[in-house]
Amino acid sequence: MLTNKNHSIKSKGLGVCGWILLLLSFLLMVITFPISIWMCLKIIKEYERAVVFRLGRIQADKAKGPGLILILPCIDVFVKVDLRTVTCNIPPQEILTRDSVTTQVDGVVYYRIYSAVSAVANVNDVHQATFLLAQTTLRNVLGTQTLSQILAGREEIAHSIQTLLDDATELWGIRVARVEIKDVRIPVQLQRSMAAEAEATREARAKVLAAEGEMNASKALKSASMVLAESPAALQLRYLQTLATVATEKNSTIVFPLPINMLEGIGGITYDNHKKVPNRA
Template sequence: VIREYERAVVFRLGRILSKQAKGPGLILILPCTDTFIKVDLRTVTCNIPPQEILTKDAVTTQVDGVVYYRIHSAISAVANVTDVHSATFLLAQATLRKVLGTQSLAQLLACREEIAHSIKAILDSATEPWGIKVARVEIKDVKIPVALQRTMAAEAEATREARAKVVAAEGEMNASKTLKQASMVLAESPAGLQLRYLQALTTLAAENNSTIVFPLPINLLESLGQKNKGG
């Protein structure tokens, strides 16, 4: 009896009996002439252990991943390869090292999904004659040397500080431009200058200070001096 997720490849006198695998359900096997091999069609999880990778920019990293695949043709999986699962595992390891070796460390850290899609496409094409369908590839972890981690952290901190200084400088420049424009407007409008002076006096009067000194405008002192001379 063949289960729902299984198929049986039947051999009669050493030859595959038909172009399609048998099952699920009850199949007929002749004791003297027939043999069969069961094939599981469920999705298989293939964990790739950490692989030492030399990236394009000569950085040594350790990368591990996982490949999800299933057998879609039981006859191809039996007739075209000795051990389909072992062959797929070894090919996944080799493909991972080959593809990642063409990437820089920055690309490897920033473009995991795109790299995984590229590995999936290569594996899917290479394992098609074995009756394999690759469903998904994931890059799980990327490990870099501790010294390089510290260097990258220091570089990122320096970049953040530089950006903060640039933002502060731009803010000061914009503020100085605004003050310059305001001073030009007040210089062209004596009435506006007097209004600003009165606003300043109002602000001082609102504060709870024990002593308040009111400065007098120079033009007011000049006008008083002219009146004294005239008198």
């Protein structure tokens, strides 16, 4: 019932002249049949929709298709709209970040038309308008971020741009599916300074780790020395292990460290033996 009511309203909107032109169009189609049938029947593909204008007015609130549609001669004009996803490449944009760094950022926007009537009736060139809006939105959003935020939070920034674009293009029948930031170019001098800063940070971190390692090793050595001091047998065992390790190495000269008390004992034995040997002279 609603469809019939809307159809009757649109039929009344044609006026007397509109009805006369409509009847003449039907008459012309009948006279030129069957040639006219090839000119009046149009094929709309599955991914397309047709917005039909009759005497300058959109014939229906919803676009026609897919399949066969009838276009009356002289009074009907139709516009095909592709509903497939469109890729919009944003060229490199020169952007001044919040921390006063000049960068060049490019990106890509994926969108599609979900309302063919809005895309035709509400904007002159929907694709050009979306392209220009994507450029300005990218510059505006990135201009409020610092360079470190741009480099670290690409996904969050891309999602913010997508939300803004989707809200702004809703009147045009556009639905933004995805936004990606492809590349962030920074000046060469800034790249060198950032590389030097990163190198200094890595060196400082390495020094901290080395200092922590030495501190842990000194604590372990202190604990081991305390244990060895309490047990002389363990100290002698460690001494023998050290000698065995030195003996396995390919050295021409091996120095054996001996305890002082052992040397004193050997010296005493030598002196006693010397006294026992008689003087032959």
